[in-house]
Amino acid sequence: MGLAFQISIPVTRATPCVRRAALDRKHERRPRASVARASNLTSSKKTPAPLPEAVDAVFIGSGMGALTAAADLASKGASVAVLESYIIPGGSSGWFERKGFRFDAGASMIFGFGERGTTNLLTRALATVGKRIETVPDAVQVRYHLPDELDIKVHREYDEFLAGLIKRFPHEEKGIRKFYGACWSVFNSLNCMPLKSLEEPNYLLQVFAAHPIACLNLLRFIGRNAGDIARDHIKDETLLNFIDMECYSWSVVPADLTPMINAGMVFSDRHYGGINYPVGGVGRISEEIVAGIEECDGCSVHFRTRVSKILFDSMGAACGVKLVNGRTVSAKVVISNATRWDTFGEKGLVEAERVPPSEERFRERYVKSPSFCSLHMAVREKDLQVGMSEEQGMDCHHIMLDDWDEIETARDGKGTLFVSIPTVLDKSLAPPGMHIFHVFTPSWVDEWEGLSPKEYRAKKEAMLETVVARLEKKLFPGLKSAIEFSEVGSARTHRRYLGRVDGSYGPVAKKKLRGLLSMPFNRTDVDKLYCVGDSTFPGQGLNATAFSGFACAHRVAADLGIIGSLPGPIDRFLTDLLSRQRLKL
Numbered sequence: 001m002g003l004a005f006q007i008s009i010p011v012t013r014a015t016p017c018v019r020r021a022a023l024d025r026k027h028e029r030r031p032r033a034s035v036a037r038a039s040n041l042t043s044s045k046k047t048p049a050p051l052p053e054a055v056d057a058v059f060i061g062s063g064m065g066a067l068t069a070a071a072d073l074a075s076k077g078a079s080v081a082v083l084e085s086y087i088i089p090g091g092s093s094g095w096f097e098r099k100g101f102r103f104d105a106g107a108s109m110i111f112g113f114g115e116r117g118t119t120n121l122l123t124r125a126l127a128t129v130g131k132r133i134e135t136v137p138d139a140v141q142v143r144y145h146l147p148d149e150l151d152i153k154v155h156r157e158y159d160e161f162l163a164g165l166i167k168r169f170p171h172e173e174k175g176i177r178k179f180y181g182a183c184w185s186v187f188n189s190l191n192c193m194p195l196k197s198l199e200e201p202n203y204l205l206q207v208f209a210a211h212p213i214a215c216l217n218l219l220r221f222i223g224r225n226a227g228d229i230a231r232d233h234i235k236d237e238t239l240l241n242f243i244d245m246e247c248y249s250w251s252v253v254p255a256d257l258t259p260m261i262n263a264g265m266v267f268s269d270r271h272y273g274g275i276n277y278p279v280g281g282v283g284r285i286s287e288e289i290v291a292g293i294e295e296c297d298g299c300s301v302h303f304r305t306r307v308s309k310i311l312f313d314s315m316g317a318a319c320g321v322k323l324v325n326g327r328t329v330s331a332k333v334v335i336s337n338a339t340r341w342d343t344f345g346e347k348g349l350v351e352a353e354r355v356p357p358s359e360e361r362f363r364e365r366y367v368k369s370p371s372f373c374s375l376h377m378a379v380r381e382k383d384l385q386v387g388m389s390e391e392q393g394m395d396c397h398h399i400m401l402d403d404w405d406e407i408e409t410a411r412d413g414k415g416t417l418f419v420s421i422p423t424v425l426d427k428s429l430a431p432p433g434m435h436i437f438h439v440f441t442p443s444w445v446d447e448w449e450g451l452s453p454k455e456y457r458a459k460k461e462a463m464l465e466t467v468v469a470r471l472e473k474k475l476f477p478g479l480k481s482a483i484e485f486s487e488v489g490s491a492r493t494h495r496r497y498l499g500r501v502d503g504s505y506g507p508v509a510k511k512k513l514r515g516l517l518s519m520p521f522n523r524t525d526v527d528k529l530y531c532v533g534d535s536t537f538p539g540q541g542l543n544a545t546a547f548s549g550f551a552c553a554h555r556v557a558a559d560l561g562i563i564g565s566l567p568g569p570i571d572r573f574l575t576d577l578l579s580r581q582r583l584k585l
């Protein structure tokens, strides 16, 4: 590492994790894996660690972004404290249990669990702390049931998916191959390089030197959106509507507003690493990462621990946090996994007079996406009039829409329906003969405000009624009478339990932007304060936030002198220069 320079800020100590990581590198073997069993469903019940007075890095929240960053920093030898206001980790990737059922709080369509390449970021997040979990491969990412009788299965096998799409749009074969080919081009460029912080010049120089063609290729796409590329190659309006839905289904915006880098990741990794469901539920991922973090000396995760304020030293640098109970934790750096609005907004964690002007720029460009209304149902298989096993052709994920005009706008359960039935893949989530249906649909917090408790309950019931009737008619005859019990979560529920402003799914472009170029990285304009999670590059998605976690840990480790970087002033000059150039675009 000719360009590397060790800044001499002392690091607290070398932990067992560091020694293990060093050993693993030396012998080029995978970190020790502990394959978690499905039966091991609940979090460790051991006595909680006492809140530390001071650590290298304090995290606000324990979503996937924070957990990945904390795990990576812990494995590099930093002392970390993760402070979570809720009773379990994971945020949007949390879970809840009722009557022997284990429900995923968010979607169950999990990317990033592949075995090969560098984009398998969930496998890697677990491996940083020596963990690994069993997963079940999903043969079909999603089955679309769309207007114009468009019934398309996205098979794990790329050629099978393409054949189905080309059969429906034979006149667009060339365009289909070009569009999805461009996605592969992005993915292959990402998947050959180590994925770290794009605001650490030493890494950028090294990665550019080692993979010049891949980097130039990514630069070609980084300022573009999927819709631009689709329209370069495709003319058929129904096919363009389909591509809008392909993007909307995970980015919650149409193709014109969806960054091409993210489309490349999603539309290729589903055929490369595949979609894989963690045995025992999505919550297993965060449970295992937490266990791994806590095995590292000086590292701890604390629940029911809500941060009320970020603290600053006399120079204006972040230096710790204050909890709602008045206690404080000092830290060399503070990392917020709360959304941008919850960190810097009105009543946010940073007091108004310290909010930097750059945050205003963020708000000019990004808005809060809607939330979801989530219908969690326990369903008796015997009362459904459709085969529920994979062998009988049932798929785990479905997306349903009745009218193209309602893709984004329809309220009250009349728009896009997302359906996850994780028990198709993992029967351990529910008692024998039972299934879990999680159906969610976009919903805005204003629809749920100002209601009396009775009106609120009635609105939830009406939502359930509308959605179940639509599903019964098109996909699951017998559903209504097969429901054993159900729980409905509104945008208010998401706000309350996930601590996300308005229950939002995350930031989306307000107008057409240049791809990912204006998405903020992990540093903020407040010294020693970083952000991680879906308010940072590259945005929403479990594996996307895992990327932000690795990037954040890398930048923080360089700033704390744990890993080598360019000499301080040069590093700062180049980082600021890159950031200014990017923001001008």
Ligand SMILES: NC(=O)c1ccc[n+]([C@@H]2O[C@H](COP(=O)([O-])OP(=O)(O)OC[C@H]3O[C@@H](n4cnc5c(N)ncnc54)[C@H](O)[C@@H]3O)[C@@H](O)[C@H]2O)c1
Pocket (backbone or CB within 6 Å): 060, 061, 062, 063, 064, 065, 066, 083, 084, 085, 086, 089, 090, 091, 092, 093, 094, 106, 107, 108, 109, 110, 111, 282, 305, 306, 307, 308, 337, 338, 339, 342, 497, 498, 499, 500, 505, 506, 532, 533, 534, 535, 539, 540, 541, 542, 543, 545
């Ligand atoms: N692929 C999928 O199916 C899937 C499933 C679930 C989640 N996701 C993704 O996960 C992403 C979100 O991840 P994220 O890392 O941004 O975080 P997150 O929003 O999931 O988690 C943030 C955590 O911070 C906690 N928190 C907020 N304010 C706090 C405070 N003041 N004090 C203490 N704790 C506080 C919250 O309780 C929450 O647990 C979403 O974009 C979503 O797409 C994807």
Ligand SMILES: CC(C)=CCC/C(C)=C/C=C/C(C)=C/C=C/C(C)=C/C=C/C=C(C)/C=C/C=C(C)/C=C/C=C(\C)CCC=C(C)C
Pocket (backbone or CB within 6 Å): 107, 108, 109, 111, 142, 190, 195, 196, 198, 204, 205, 207, 208, 215, 216, 218, 219, 222, 249, 250, 251, 261, 262, 263, 265, 266, 397, 398, 399, 418, 419, 420, 538, 539, 540, 541, 542, 543, 544, 547
């Ligand atoms: C050297 C120089 C100067 C430049 C080089 C350029 C360079 C190296 C650029 C690098 C860019 C990088 C590293 C980009 C990395 C991007 C990544 C890792 C993007 C990852 C994106 C992942 C996404 C968007 C995943 C989304 C998944 C989601 C949201 C899944 C959720 C799904 C649902 C909510 C739908 C559920 C559906 C049903 C039916 C239930």
